[in-house]
Amino acid sequence: MNRTGMGNAAAGYREIKIRMPWQISVQTREGISNMDDKQKSKKYFDGHSSTFVNRNGYWNHDYRLTSRMVTPFSFVSVGRKTEEKPAMIKLVGLSDEQVSEISRRVADAFFDYEYNKEDIGLLKFISSRDDMFTYMDAIVRAAYKSGVLYTTSERQEGYLMLSGEGAGGAIGFLDGMKMIAAEKRALGGFRNMKKFISACFCDGGSIETRMQKAKRKFLRIEMLVVRKEFQGQGFMRKMMEFTYRLADKKQVPVILDTDDKDKAARYEHLGMKLDRVRSCGGRFHMYDLIRE
Numbered sequence: 001m002n003r004t005g006m007g008n009a010a011a012g013y014r015e016i017k018i019r020m021p022w023q024i025s026v027q028t029r030e031g032i033s034n035m036d037d038k039q040k041s042k043k044y045f046d047g048h049s050s051t052f053v054n055r056n057g058y059w060n061h062d063y064r065l066t067s068r069m070v071t072p073f074s075f076v077s078v079g080r081k082t083e084e085k086p087a088m089i090k091l092v093g094l095s096d097e098q099v100s101e102i103s104r105r106v107a108d109a110f111f112d113y114e115y116n117k118e119d120i121g122l123l124k125f126i127s128s129r130d131d132m133f134t135y136m137d138a139i140v141r142a143a144y145k146s147g148v149l150y151t152t153s154e155r156q157e158g159y160l161m162l163s164g165e166g167a168g169g170a171i172g173f174l175d176g177m178k179m180i181a182a183e184k185r186a187l188g189g190f191r192n193m194k195k196f197i198s199a200c201f202c203d204g205g206s207i208e209t210r211m212q213k214a215k216r217k218f219l220r221i222e223m224l225v226v227r228k229e230f231q232g233q234g235f236m237r238k239m240m241e242f243t244y245r246l247a248d249k250k251q252v253p254v255i256l257d258t259d260d261k262d263k264a265a266r267y268e269h270l271g272m273k274l275d276r277v278r279s280c281g282g283r284f285h286m287y288d289l290i291r292e
Contacts, residue, residue: 103137121259138182157230161223203278207288221256
């Protein structure tokens with residue numbers, strides 16, 4: 001089912017990637033700086049695909065070679081001159097406390113969501129804030145460790161988890177097992193978890209299951225969350241457009257399912273098409289959406 005800034009950047013470091021002869025972009029506190037002078041690029045970087053760190057966030061000659069990101073809140077936008085929109089941030093290098101804080105933010109967003117009168121959604125199975133945290137923490141940690149957890153900017157206004165073609169990674173077996181165990185605790189045991197899974201796959205199965213049976217590749221939105229204080233400011237659109245660009249590069253559709261009619265309508269407004277509505281009993285519905 002679709003589950004629809006912490007800390008300080010270390011001394012202002014930013015990560016920059018250079019792939020000649022492409023345009024080079026770097027996110028700084030002041031915005032995006034570009035260097036497309038091939039001669040300067042060749043002079044300073046010798047045309048190699050490398051990672052450098054700028055100490056103060058501006059282009060200058062004082063770079064150090066690094067094998068890992070200095071701060072998890074940096075991101076790289078590398079593309080041809082026609083691509084001006086910056087990429088989202090793939091979250092890396094976080095402490096356990098930082099991951100927990102993200103999980104808390106995600107859990108609060110889901111627990112505090114006001115469902116429409118026709119839907120009860122996830123709250124049918126998870127009735128307490130603490131259980132919601134346990135459930136979402138399992139998902140967030142699995143996504144983070146597998147390299148498929150993204151955020152919108154250094155302020156982390158929203159979070160995106162992807163799977164499938166172009167997602168940037170895949171959840172490993174061990175992380176998947178840990179996620180299942182934590183979800184079982186949050187749902188109150190194996191029996192309740194079985195009911196939850198049956199509900200999510202009711203009425204002919206999820207759109208993911210049907211795509212797999214048809215042997216079609218896809219990019220799936222597993223979780224998309226905009227924090228309450230940042231809603232209505234275009235961050236959901238930013239995450240959707242980012243996902244669409246990834247899918248277009250792989251020439252695959254985007255799919256998702258969600259548990260609320262109003263959520264489904266927002267996705268439709270941003271380019272998804274409602275594929276079907278599955279009635280799973282007791283005001284629990286699943287809304288399958290696709291963007292071909």
